[in-house]
Amino acid sequence: MRRARTAVLSTALLALTTTALATDTAHATATATDYVALGDSYSAGGGSATSYLNGCNQSTNAYPYLYAQATSPTAFSFQACGGATTTDVLDDQLTPLSTSTTLVSMTIGGNDVGLAGVFGSCLLGSDSACLDAISSAGTTANTQLPAKLDTVYSAIRSRAANARVVILGYPRFYDLAASFCPGMSATKRAALNKGADVLNSVIRTEAAKYPGFVFEDVADRFTGHQLCDSTAWMHALNWPIGQSFHPTAAGQAGAYLPALQAGA
DSSP: OHHHHHHHHHHHHHHHHHHHHHHHHHHHHHHOOEEEEEESHHHHTTTSOSSOSSTTOOOTTSHHHHHHHHHOOSEEEEOOOTTOOHHHIIIIIOTTOOTTOOEEEEEOSTTTTTHHHHHHHHHHSOHHHHHHHHHHHHHHHHHTHHHHHHHHHHHHHHHOTTOEEEEEOOOOOBOTTOSOOTTSOHHHHHHHHHHHHHHHHHHHHHHTTSTTEEEEOOGGGGTTSSBTSTTOSBOSSOSSGGGTTSBOHHHIIIIIHHHHHHHO
């Protein structure tokens, strides 16, 4: 009788162990991630370091790199590059995408509407010059950017048919409630925030057209850490000049990384 019980127990334990191993293997397969990070300087990490990995200003403080460090994907391809437009993504960044790709992240669109030029006009020009630059960028965002985004999004979906695609937006730059904020008039600050909202709205609308795409807004994640706040997660006018109006390492880790985690 004792031998019979022992045999039954051994059989049961073997079955449980086999089931557990099968479950663990299935879980590992289900969660295996092949991650490709596309986009512009907000994804490359421009502004988040004092030295960079390459000429694209890729940083180990950038949210794609942080995500890869935290999750250890089976494959990680860091393609984002400072200054990239939608055309640059199409021409230079899509090669790693395949049917094996399970996750894609991207910020894109800011350079297509001339965001750097807008900041330059607002920093150096009058209120009216700033408002004109923002208005022109807004017109470009509404009339030209949708088709450009559609081309990129379609290409991503075609190459990476099985991927979850997380499209991240741009910050709302200024805390308008701050009592002290030198360097930019209240008129300029409010207009820049509205311009960011227009850009994000266009990106959100286009991303919603594609199954498996999700738009993650980072604007609210910067609340309390905008320009004019005591612990800003963005650079104001800064040297090198290309870092201006870009997230710091804290902005990448505190705003962009959680946004990707939420979308992924």
